[in-house]
Amino acid sequence: MTVMVDIRSVHKSFGPLEVLKGIDLAVRAGEVTVILGPSGSGKSTLLRTINHLEKVDRGVISVDGTLVGYRRSGDKLYELREREVLKQRTRIGFVFQNFNLFPHLTVLDNIIEAPVSALKRPRKAAVESARRLLDRVGLSDKADAYPQQLSGGQQQRVAIARALALEPKLLLFDEPTSALDPELVGEVLDVIKDLAHQGTTMIVVTHEIGFAREVADTVVFMDDGRIVEQGTPTDVLDRPRHERTRTFLSKVL
Amino acid sequence: MSSDTLAKASAAPDTPEQTDSPRIVPQRRLGQWTAAVAVLVLLGLAVTSVVRNKAFQWGVVGDYFTSDSVLRGLWLTLWLTAVVMVLGFVLGALLAAARLSANPVLRSVSWGYVWLFRSIPILVQLLLWFNIGALYPELLGVKTVNLFTPIAVAIIGLTLHEAAYAAEVVRGGILSVDRGQVEAAQALGLSRWRRWWRIVLPQAMRSIVPPAGNMLIGTLKGTSIVSVIAVQDLLFSVQLVYHRTYQVIPLLMVATIWYTVVTSVLSVGQYYVEKHYARGSERSR
Numbered sequence: 135m136t137v138m139v140d141i142r143s144v145h146k147s148f149g150p151l152e153v154l155k156g157i158d159l160a161v162r163a164g165e166v167t168v169i170l171g172p173s174g175s176g177k178s179t180l181l182r183t184i185n186h187l188e189k190v191d192r193g194v195i196s197v198d199g200t201l202v203g204y205r206r207s208g209d210k211l212y213e214l215r216e217r218e219v220l221k222q223r224t225r226i227g228f229v230f231q232n233f234n235l236f237p238h239l240t241v242l243d244n245i246i247e248a249p250v251s252a253l254k255r256p257r258k259a260a261v262e263s264a265r266r267l268l269d270r271v272g273l274s275d276k277a278d279a280y281p282q283q284l285s286g287g288q289q290q291r292v293a294i295a296r297a298l299a300l301e302p303k304l305l306l307f308d309e310p311t312s313a314l315d316p317e318l319v320g321e322v323l324d325v326i327k328d329l330a331h332q333g334t335t336m337i338v339v340t341h342e343i344g345f346a347r348e349v350a351d352t353v354v355f356m357d358d359g360r361i362v363e364q365g366t367p368t369d370v371l372d373r374p375r376h377e378r379t380r381t382f383l384s385k386v387l
Numbered sequence: 388m389s390s391d392t393l394a395k396a397s398a399a400p401d402t403p404e405q406t407d408s409p410r411i412v413p414q415r416r417l418g419q420w421t422a423a424v425a426v427l428v429l430l431g432l433a434v435t436s437v438v439r440n441k442a443f444q445w446g447v448v449g450d451y452f453t454s455d456s457v458l459r460g461l462w463l464t465l466w467l468t469a470v471v472m473v474l475g476f477v478l479g480a481l482l483a484a485a486r487l488s489a490n491p492v493l494r495s496v497s498w499g500y501v502w503l504f505r506s507i508p509i510l511v512q513l514l515l516w517f518n519i520g521a522l523y524p525e526l527l528g529v530k531t532v533n534l535f536t537p538i539a540v541a542i543i544g545l546t547l548h549e550a551a552y553a554a555e556v557v558r559g560g561i562l563s564v565d566r567g568q569v570e571a572a573q574a575l576g577l578s579r580w581r582r583w584w585r586i587v588l589p590q591a592m593r594s595i596v597p598p599a600g601n602m603l604i605g606t607l608k609g610t611s612i613v614s615v616i617a618v619q620d621l622l623f624s625v626q627l628v629y630h631r632t633y634q635v636i637p638l639l640m641v642a643t644i645w646y647t648v649v650t651s652v653l654s655v656g657q658y659y660v661e662k663h664y665a666r667g668s669e670r671s672r
Binding site for chain 2: 185187207216217220221223224227228230232234235236237238239240247248251252253280281282296298301
């Protein structure tokens with residue numbers, strides 16, 4: 135299988151605090167990778183470097199064979215112009231913990247914004263595909279609602295539809311259920327599972343161990359800016375090799 | 388009174404018609420009613436005094452209220468306000484964008500501008516521009532006094548002053564927009580222009596409109612300061628009349644009423660603009 139995301143010795147610091155201390159990770163196309171780890175382990179930062187929302191200090195990341203944010207010439211990396219970075223981002227969907235829907239636009243306008251303005255799709259076609267996506271996340275009757283009229287779970291499903299509208303090759307989820315009331319978590323996870331079964335390449339940062347066990351092809355456990363271990367859900371969740379992983383799992387399970 | 392209430396409360400459980408859903412009796416708002424009566428009495432006194440006092444010369448007010456010179460002055464006040472507001476906010480928005488940009492040169496220039504033009508009283512600034520010919524008798528081969536006519540000085544001075552304040556209002560509005568909004572727009576690949584125009588600014592407008600409405604009304608009245616450089620605005624027009632006729636009070640009443648009328652219209656407009664930009668927010672429903 136081809137590699138969709140290739141991360142090599144990525145380092146990142148915020149001021150004196152080093153949050154990523156050399157990350158190497160390969161994600162194969164069509165697979166679901168779940169990243170687990172305690173708060174502050176660097177998992178969200180790692181996810182944000184993949185679509186260049188955070189710039190790396192050292193190391194390279196490529197998505198579908200293309201370097202993210204840089205152009206390589208010999209042994210130098212040249213920063214890309216913003217326009218080129220934006221174009222790369224349209225191929226990577228990102229779903230935020232706090233949804234970040236645009237509150238002044240209706241659900242439909244939230245979804246068609248990027249296809250129309252970034253991909254220059256005709257409005258009519260964008261609306262049609264937006265309605266199909268809303269149907270897929272079970273919200274076809276909410277097209278004309280404003281985000282704040284929806285529950286948290288519904289907002290997150292709209293956010294997923296918005297990310298899908300760009301037909302990305304890769305979907306990144308940053309703790310998609312952490313801001314939700316417990317009884318709303320299931321509906322969002324169901325949508326993500328559905329996508330997983332259709333073979334979408336995804337990286338999901340989450341605290342939902344049950345979801346990881348059920349859906350993940352690979353589980354990655356991070357702590358203190360490093361990948362402690364990775365493997366199949368059974369390997370990492372049931373037979374963790376590292377003490378750190380065992381302590382973490384014993385606390386969250 | 389409190390002992391009385393206590394007595395009633397303790398007596399309540401013994402009453403035969405006790406139910407599980409007792410009726411709620413709202414607190415009596417005695418203070419509110421007293422205040423209302425006091426205000427009405429005072430208002431009545433003020434109105435009678437104004438109506439009975441012959442020195443107001445309401446007849447004269449009526450004669451001049453829609454006279455040509457007053458309406459011409461009013462018209463100048465209105466368009467000067469509009470021009471200054473538009474130019475001031477365009478310049479202010481650019482200054483705010485510069486202040487929030489990643490470019491340190493732009494940031495310093497914007498900061499310096501706001502510092503300078505907020506430091507100089509508008510009256511002093513108008514007088515300086517009015518006398519700029521003393522510093523630079525000729526500009527680009529033209530006599531400075533011909534370039535800096537009173538009306539040009541009024542537009543330049545008020546705009547530069549307004550822009551400094553508008554810059555801070557716009558900057559505050561932009562800062563009030565959640566950082567996640569820009570990140571979401573970036574993650575979707577929206578261009579910088581589109582992010583600014585479609586995502587950030589409409590949301591910033593909610594915090595920009597109330598202080599901008601304040602500034603608009605302030606500017607409307609503030610333009611009266613141009614009467615010192617002989618620009619014939621509303622105030623200067625009535626002054627011209629009373630310098631001739633000595634009917635100072637009735638003519639000042641003419642100006643006062645016009646300023647009040649226009650301000651009221653603007654306040655109503657502000658209400659609808661605020662409502663427009665509040666769409667999608669819970670408070671608008």
